Amino acid sequence: MSNIRERAESETKGHSIMNTHGERAAWFLGGAGVCPPVAAPAGKIYRLLLLGPPGSGKGTQAEHLKEALNACHLSMGDIFRAAQELDEEDRTPAMREALSAMSEGRLVADATVIALLRERVRCVACPGGFLLDGFPRTLAQAHALEGILREQRLDLTAVLYYDAPHEDIVRRISGRLTCRQCKSVYHLEHNPPPSPGKCGVCGGELYRRPDDQPEAVWVRLRAYERSTAPLVAYYEERGLLRTIPAVGKPGEVFERTRKCLGL
Ligand SMILES: [Zn+2]
Known part of the structure; x- marks a missing residue:
């Protein structure tokens, strides 16, 4: 048995990442993981996709939604991070392929990402519903998801697209300052350091990480838009797209989300 599974099973409460594995074993371990039994919610079951560029605050909204709906937040990024922590022999072939692509700086192929989702078909069919985040990234992935849902006789409730003016996102991200020593994060507008430039x-000395430089953020946003535009069109055509302006405080954005879902 792998360390990660032992730890996941021995830890029940706390804030470590291992605890997260315990709560969503099937998502992190694929076919090898079994989650504690989930009861279907008394009300409506939500099966949502989350779209939104980096810096849109989508992750924070996912956390709020998870609480409100009692549904699992299924993040594809979490699978990659969890796969890195697994012992080699516990990784599925799709996990190994994804990790080797990432370590070589290649894009993870659609077939690999789709295989990762297929291993977790139990999560898609979870009676508690789901919030799928970071998948699909391409039309091929969207078609594959449609196929999986059809096989499971399930429908998506909606696709939430958190959209914000790129100028706002650039200002939001490039306002971040990180401590060189303890890695604490500050924000020029929302959480300024007590004295300028100092943790x-x-x-320690505060600096702007290369990823947070405005030029780098613009490049990321343009790349995101190029890859997401076809998905936005795809779900709009199917009548599933709900665009939520991701401007203002996270609480305000969540109020819009609530309204949009009739919560
Ligand atoms: Zn510091």
């Missing part, structure tokens, strides 16, 4: 925790 309030350890006194």
Whole structure:
């Protein structure tokens, strides 16, 4: 048995990442993981896709939604991170292929990402519903998801697209400052350091990470838009797309989300 599974099973409460594995074993371990039994919610079951560029606050909304709907937040990014922590022999062939692509700086192929989702078909069919995040990224992945849902006789409730003006996102991300020593994160507007350029925790020097430079953020946003535009059109055609303006405070964005879903 792998370390990760032992730890997942021995830890029940806490804030470590291992605990997350315990709660959503099937998502993190694929075919090898079994989640504790989930009861179907008394009300409506939500099966949602989340779309939104980096910096749109989609992750925060996912956390709020998870609480409100009691549904699992199924993040494709989490699978990649979890696969890295697994022992080699516990990785499925799709996990191994995804990790080797990433370590070589290649894009993870559609077939591989689709295989990762197929291993987790139990999560898609979870009686508690789901919030799928980071999948699909391409039309091929969207078609595959449609096929999986059809096999499971399930429908998507909606596709939530968190959209914000790119200028806002660039300002949001490029306002971040990180401590060189303790890695604490500040924000020029929302969480300024007590004295300029200096960490309030350890006194270390604050800097803007290369990824957070405005030019780098613009490049990421343009790439995201290019890859997402076909998905947005695809779900709009199917009448599933709900565009939510991701401007203002996270609480305000969540109020819009609630309204949009009739919560
Ligand atoms: Zn510091």
